[in-house]
Amino acid sequence: MRTLDHTHDPTATSWIETANDPHAVFPPQSLPYGVFLADEWPRPGVAIGDQVVDLTALAEAGLLSAAATVAIRDYVDLTGLMSLPVAERVALRHQLFALLTDPKSRLATDSQLQRTALRPLASVQLLKPVDVGDYSDFYASLYHATNVGSMFRPDNPLLPNWKHLPIGYHGRASSLVVSGTAVQRPQGQLPPAQEGAHPTFGPCRQLDYELEVGAYLTGGNPLGHPIPLSAAEDHLFGISLVNDWSARDMQRWEYQPLGPFLAKSFATTVSSWVTTMEALAPFRCPGFTRGPADPPLLPYLDSTENADSGGLQLHLEVYLSSATMREQRLPPLRLSHGSFGNMYWTFAQMLTHHASNGCNINPGDLIASGTVSGAERSSRGCLLELTWDGEYGHPVPGSQRTPLRLPSGEERLFLQDGDEVIIQGWCENSTHRRIHLGECRGTIVG
Amino acid sequence: MRTLDHTHDPTATSWIETANDPHAVFPPQSLPYGVFLADEWPRPGVAIGDQVVDLTALAEAGLLSAAATVAIRDYVDLTGLMSLPVAERVALRHQLFALLTDPKSRLATDSQLQRTALRPLASVQLLKPVDVGDYSDFYASLYHATNVGSMFRPDNPLLPNWKHLPIGYHGRASSLVVSGTAVQRPQGQLPPAQEGAHPTFGPCRQLDYELEVGAYLTGGNPLGHPIPLSAAEDHLFGISLVNDWSARDMQRWEYQPLGPFLAKSFATTVSSWVTTMEALAPFRCPGFTRGPADPPLLPYLDSTENADSGGLQLHLEVYLSSATMREQRLPPLRLSHGSFGNMYWTFAQMLTHHASNGCNINPGDLIASGTVSGAERSSRGCLLELTWDGEYGHPVPGSQRTPLRLPSGEERLFLQDGDEVIIQGWCENSTHRRIHLGECRGTIVG
Numbered sequence: 001m002r003t004l005d006h007t008h009d010p011t012a013t014s015w016i017e018t019a020n021d022p023h024a025v026f027p028p029q030s031l032p033y034g035v036f037l038a039d040e041w042p043r044p045g046v047a048i049g050d051q052v053v054d055l056t057a058l059a060e061a062g063l064l065s066a067a068a069t070v071a072i073r074d075y076v077d078l079t080g081l082m083s084l085p086v087a088e089r090v091a092l093r094h095q096l097f098a099l100l101t102d103p104k105s106r107l108a109t110d111s112q113l114q115r116t117a118l119r120p121l122a123s124v125q126l127l128k129p130v131d132v133g134d135y136s137d138f139y140a141s142l143y144h145a146t147n148v149g150s151m152f153r154p155d156n157p158l159l160p161n162w163k164h165l166p167i168g169y170h171g172r173a174s175s176l177v178v179s180g181t182a183v184q185r186p187q188g189q190l191p192p193a194q195e196g197a198h199p200t201f202g203p204c205r206q207l208d209y210e211l212e213v214g215a216y217l218t219g220g221n222p223l224g225h226p227i228p229l230s231a232a233e234d235h236l237f238g239i240s241l242v243n244d245w246s247a248r249d250m251q252r253w254e255y256q257p258l259g260p261f262l263a264k265s266f267a268t269t270v271s272s273w274v275t276t277m278e279a280l281a282p283f284r285c286p287g288f289t290r291g292p293a294d295p296p297l298l299p300y301l302d303s304t305e306n307a308d309s310g311g312l313q314l315h316l317e318v319y320l321s322s323a324t325m326r327e328q329r330l331p332p333l334r335l336s337h338g339s340f341g342n343m344y345w346t347f348a349q350m351l352t353h354h355a356s357n358g359c360n361i362n363p364g365d366l367i368a369s370g371t372v373s374g375a376e377r378s379s380r381g382c383l384l385e386l387t388w389d390g391e392y393g394h395p396v397p398g399s400q401r402t403p404l405r406l407p408s409g410e411e412r413l414f415l416q417d418g419d420e421v422i423i424q425g426w427c428e429n430s431t432h433r434r435i436h437l438g439e440c441r442g443t444i445v446g
Numbered sequence: 447m448r449t450l451d452h453t454h455d456p457t458a459t460s461w462i463e464t465a466n467d468p469h470a471v472f473p474p475q476s477l478p479y480g481v482f483l484a485d486e487w488p489r490p491g492v493a494i495g496d497q498v499v500d501l502t503a504l505a506e507a508g509l510l511s512a513a514a515t516v517a518i519r520d521y522v523d524l525t526g527l528m529s530l531p532v533a534e535r536v537a538l539r540h541q542l543f544a545l546l547t548d549p550k551s552r553l554a555t556d557s558q559l560q561r562t563a564l565r566p567l568a569s570v571q572l573l574k575p576v577d578v579g580d581y582s583d584f585y586a587s588l589y590h591a592t593n594v595g596s597m598f599r600p601d602n603p604l605l606p607n608w609k610h611l612p613i614g615y616h617g618r619a620s621s622l623v624v625s626g627t628a629v630q631r632p633q634g635q636l637p638p639a640q641e642g643a644h645p646t647f648g649p650c651r652q653l654d655y656e657l658e659v660g661a662y663l664t665g666g667n668p669l670g671h672p673i674p675l676s677a678a679e680d681h682l683f684g685i686s687l688v689n690d691w692s693a694r695d696m697q698r699w700e701y702q703p704l705g706p707f708l709a710k711s712f713a714t715t716v717s718s719w720v721t722t723m724e725a726l727a728p729f730r731c732p733g734f735t736r737g738p739a740d741p742p743l744l745p746y747l748d749s750t751e752n753a754d755s756g757g758l759q760l761h762l763e764v765y766l767s768s769a770t771m772r773e774q775r776l777p778p779l780r781l782s783h784g785s786f787g788n789m790y791w792t793f794a795q796m797l798t799h800h801a802s803n804g805c806n807i808n809p810g811d812l813i814a815s816g817t818v819s820g821a822e823r824s825s826r827g828c829l830l831e832l833t834w835d836g837e838y839g840h841p842v843p844g845s846q847r848t849p850l851r852l853p854s855g856e857e858r859l860f861l862q863d864g865d866e867v868i869i870q871g872w873c874e875n876s877t878h879r880r881i882h883l884g885e886c887r888g889t890i891v892g
Contacts (some may be wrong), residue, residue, distance in 0.1 A: 018682070019606055033866045057640045134620050139704060142770070159702050164645050165635050169704040170616035170711065174580050174806050184670035186803035189611050189744065199610050201802075223621055223629035223713065250803070256605050258585060258615040258704020266803040267669065298635065356647075357693070357712040359634035360620050 001233050001309050002090070002281040007031075010433045012098050014373045015108045016118075018049030020041035025436045028075070029100050031093060032273035032438070034183075035077050036124040042076040047273055048100050050121050054109075057117035061196025063099060063106060068092045074253040078129045078274060079338035083363040095279045120316045126272035128178040129240070130216060130364040135176060135268070136354060136366045137244060138168040138251045140345040142288070147385045163295050166353050167366075171244075172265035176366070179271045183245055183442045185417060186266035191253040199253060205390070206248035207415040207444060210371040210421055211318050211381035213340055214242040215347045216220070216274055227355040228340040232348035233277065235361065239312075239347075239421045241271040241440035242368045248384055248414065270366070271440040279435055284309040288344045300356060301349050310346030314437075315339055316372055316379065316425045323418030324408040332422055333406055335386060340372055340425075387413045412426050417446035447679050447755050448536070448727040453477075461549045464819075470839050472880045474547050477539060478884070479684070482570040484655035488522040488562065489563035493719060496544050496567050499553075503563035508547065509552060517654040524575045524683075524720060529644075529809040532680045536743035539724045543555040572718035574624040575686070576662060576810040581622060581714070582800060583658070583690060583814045585772045588734070588792040590819035593831045610790040612799050617690075618711035620724050623813070625717045629888045630865060632712035637699040637880040645699060646747050652694035652835070653861040653890060656817040657764050657827035657869055659786055660688040661793045662720055665809040673801040675749045678887040679723065685758075685793075687869045688814045689718040693829055694860065716812070717757055717869075723780025725881055729873035730755040730764030734790045746802060747795050756792030759884075761785055762818055764870045766825065769864030778868055781832060786818055786871070833859045836866045840887055863892035 006012070007029060013020045014028040026032065026047040036045050036052055045052040050329055059069040067088045071080030081089070099107040107113055117336030139145055142158075145167075149157030161167065172245045177183075185207055189199045199405035221227050227235055244264065287310040296302075316339065345353075371381040380386045388400040403411040415421070425441040452458070453475060459466045460503055472478065472493040482491050488611055491498040495573055505515040513534045527535070545553040562813040588604075591613075595603030596691030607613065623629075629655055635645045662683045667673050673681055688712060697709030733756040742748075762785065765778035795811055817827040826832045835848040849857040863865070870884040 123826045134492070134618060138553075160638075160641075161635075161645070161699055161702065165839065166702070167704055167705050170618055170707065172580060172616055172805060173619075174808050174811070177669065188674070188803045190605075195606075198741055199607075199744070201746055223623065225807060247803070253607055253808050254611060254613070254764075255703070255705070256607065257701070257705070258613055258699070258701070261614050262800070262803040262805065263580075263806040267802075295644055298645070300647055350580070354708070356709075357696070358621075358630050359707040359708065359711040361616060362620050 001279050005279055007093055008282050008432060014048060015103045016049040016051055024049055027433045029433045030279050030408040030435045031096055032275045033078050033081060034273045034409050035127040035129050037127055042127050044072050044078055046096055051118050052121050052124055053329045054117045063115055064095060065091060065151055077131055079364040082216055082237045085175050090278055127147040128276050130174045132176055132364055132366045133362045134135045134364045135171040135173040136168050138166050138345045138350050139370040140166055141371055143374045143375055144371040166350045169259045173363055176268050176270055179269055179440045182445045183443055185446050186247050188247060188250040188262050190249045191254055204247040204250055208246045208383045210244040210246055211316060212244050212272060212368045212371060214240045214244040214366050214368040217361050217365045219361045221355055221359040221361055226358060227352055229306055229348055229352045232352045235351055236277050236347055238276040239272040239276050241425050241437050243269040243423055243442055244441050254293055269440050269442045272437045273347045273438040275437055276436060280427060282432040283313040285311040285313050285341055285427060286344055287311045287346045305348055306348050310348050311341050313429050314425055314427050319422040321420045322406055322408060324410055325406060328408055330407045336379055336381060338374040342374060343369060383414055387414045415444050417444050419444050448724050450727055453539055454878060457549050458565050460546050461554045462495040470495055475878045476725050476881045477509040477542055478528060478721040479524050480719045481573040481575050482524040483573055487574050488525060491544055492520050492789050498567050498570055507559055510541060510863055511537060518659055523577055525810040528662055528683045534805040536724055546729045548658055573723050575720050578810055578812045579808045580620045580621055581619040581812045582614050583617045583816060584612050585816040586612050586789045587819045588790040589821055590817040598845045601680060613651045614803050615705045615866060621711055622714050622716055625715055625886045628891045631715045631890055631892050632693050634693060634696040634708050640714045649794055650693040651753045654692045654694050654829045655867045656692055657762060658688040658690050658814045658817060660686045660812050660814040663807050663811045665807045666809055666856060667801055669806040670804040672804060673798055674796055674799045675752055678798045682723050682793055683798055684720040685724040686720050687871050689715040689867060689869055689886050690890060715886050716889045717884045721881060721883055724875060728878040729759040729875060731757040731787055732758050733757045734788055752792055752794050756794050757787050758873055759875055760789055760873050765868040767866045768852055768854060770855055770856055771852060774854055776853045784820035784823055788820060791865055829860055835859045861890050863890050866892050
């Protein structure tokens with residue numbers, strides 16, 4: 001677990017004045033990494049205030065360590081930074097913090113360097129932060145698993161394995177896209193109208209989002225070598241917002257017995273910025289509070305440190321804006337708000353479980369949490385749960401099916417073409433500056 | 447579908463005499479690609495007789511097209527070759543065939559070039575042919591799906607979706623290893639001894655192999671754009687043998703509801719050589735013969751060309767050698783032999799289905815067939831089916847459980863430490879030279 005230091009001081013300010021605004025999305029305590037397009041070339045950068053700092057320019061000016069310089073110059077994305085040992089990652093944060101908060105730093109005083117190294121955020125195109133090698137998706141929210149399970153097995157919503165291990169599956173890496181990328185409504189096999197009938201092929205009719213949080217990994221375990229829970233936190237690089245778009249009708253038809261496949265692989269959206277575990281240090285909190293009904297954890301998934309501080313004080317919100325709402329100049333509707341703090345499994349547990357069979361993790365691999373839902377209806381992280389359309393368009397007597405009503409007068413059970421889904425998230429507590437994760441946006445196109 | 451041409455002439459010979467032996471593994475009609483370590487640097491090569499030809503040396507000598515030269519020099523694996531358009535791939539085969547069969551070719555006559563471009567196969571280390579971006583595994587054998595299903599659902603072995611779509615799941619790319627790599631027995635959660643009990647954590651007790659065939663893909667469809675069945679064959683680069691090692695006890699416990707995860711991700715072995723679709727042209731055959739009990743295919747998975755020649759005349763064998771057998775100098779025991787020709791789904795159908803939701807396929811992506819089993823007991827492609835240990839160590843009255851007897855007097859239900867599994871495969875018919883796919887080997891270490 002990262003320790004608190006002067007880079008977390010809530011009173012620290014930057015000579016980039018926009019970072020000091022109380023509502024600044026990127027204060028000097030945050031320093032998230034991303035990739036932007038500059039002169040038609042992708043470059044790693046760090047966000048502060050309304051600026052992005054070109055890390056390549058800092059490296060070329062000789063302002064960064066030898067290891068960080070190589071990690072920045074030899075890669076067109078953040079894979080290099082994710083390959084650095086944790087001590088180098090901490091040192092880089094300290095160096096960037098000094099360059100951006102000390103009014104006497106080289107960057108603060110060299111106007112020539114500023115011209116090459118600083119660009120207004122509003123002027124740059126942000127790219128996918130990492131060309132992810134392997135992407136794995138978990139199912140770590142007790143409330144989500146219980147809600148979804150209870151639609152199909154009302155008397156027995158949770159399967160026997162669920163509280164013993166973080167259930168996960170391999171996802172598709174190639175179709176990860178950055179926030180802002182339009183999402184094509186997928187075509188696919190749709191389930192037969194009744195038992196014994198044949199499926200049809202056509203556009204998905206039950207398109208959903210899933211509010212998730214992702215963790216980028218640093219890799220470092222050779223094939224055959226697990227990552228113990230005590231080392232797992234050091235293998236987490238940072239987190240992002242994730243929208244795991246889901247075609248519910250396709251999923252229902254295809255997923256037995258090998259799990260979701262085409263229902264997920266048409267697109268998964270990640271946010272542009274990766275907030276490091278160093279930046280998140282002030283917001284760590286206990287993991288899920290297990291009760292007497294919860295089975296004991298197997299030793300490889302159990303540690304005092306993980307129980308005490310494996311969680312994260314992260315507030316999450318989902319908004320929807322339909323094409324009609326935008327035409328009528330209505331603001332996006334908040335669909336849900338909740339916390340990442342009550343996930344049953346921590347990222348450290350997910351990673352340790354993932355590598356427990358010796359599976360090798362590479363720098364830049366991504367694990368996602370699965371849909372983040374809370375105990376309240378207002379904190380359900382996907383339409384399937386919000387509208388309770390568990391019968392997939394065939395409601396039964398006594399159904400709890402509840403279409404969403406939009407301010408435009410429209411109704412939604414699932415997403416329509418033109419709908420934009422916007423996920424936001426930020427860490428907040430009473431003692432530190434808010435750390436915003438940015439946004440994860442996508443609009444459905446037909 | 448590739449057409450037959452002079453490179454398939456069974457009477458063609460090479461000036462590399464070992465290629466002309468009737469039992470040659472790599473005759474001049476084959477020309478499979480692989481990657482070998484030369485002077486501590488990975489290089490693409492082509493196998494013929496007992497030699498490997500260094501493609502980089504041919505490119506540097508100016509003997510290949512501009513496109514092929516770039517595809518070879520800019521990559522340390524076969525991804526570049528897999529990025530070439532099909533016409534360039536055919537042209538490269540023709541050029542290599544000419545260089546290796548014409549006794550007046552530059553390579554045949556330039557002893558200086560031969561010294562840099564030819565190496566004895568026995569002297570080189572073969573590496574993984576591709577750093578695969580995304581790996582997907584299917585479940586395309588009717589006999590395998592029926593056998594496995596009938597262990598759990600004797601009255602209803604096949605799920606309703608199975609004959610309508612090629613069931614598949616995303617696999618783990620990072621843990622793909624090349625033939626000859628030792629496979630560490632994975633640890634993991636093992637199922638509770640009885641209902642309501644807790645799982646345990648320890649070494650897998652029911653370790654299995656799965657005989658599969660893989661197809662490397664050329665990519666080329668942007669996100670959101672399907673690959674129609676009529677174009678799918680051009681997106682297949684070539685095939686390899688695959689062993690999808692499986693931890694059956696871990697799989698049984700973890701796989702509901704999101705499919706296999708850690709039971710598969712500890713290692714998947716691929717053979718060293720990739721045999722191109724061009725080389726395989728003489729061995730194409732009709733796909734599975736569907737009967738009146740089989741539902742009609744949806745139009746996107748149905749074409750006359752695929753029905754007539756989507757299959758492949760490929761003979762497959764699996765051998766086992768235990769440590770005791772090797773100590774006693776006993777030869778490996780053949781566990782099964784069968785054909786790839788009666789798979790229910792063709793690779794073209796698997797690929798078209800995979801991309802039907804717009805999922806983007808990249809050059810070097812790998813799809814595997816799932817366990818290749820036939821109708822006979824002797825053609826079952828994994829121990830689960832051969833020993834019928836469907837009750838996972840808890841046989842019930844009337845069980846068909848049948849331990850394997852090894853010539854050393856040992857018995858096997860699943861793999862023990864020290865067991866080596868060897869998969870071999872070759873294409874054969876009465877009119878053309880046999881095309882051997884090489885081997886896929888791995889030994890279990892504890």
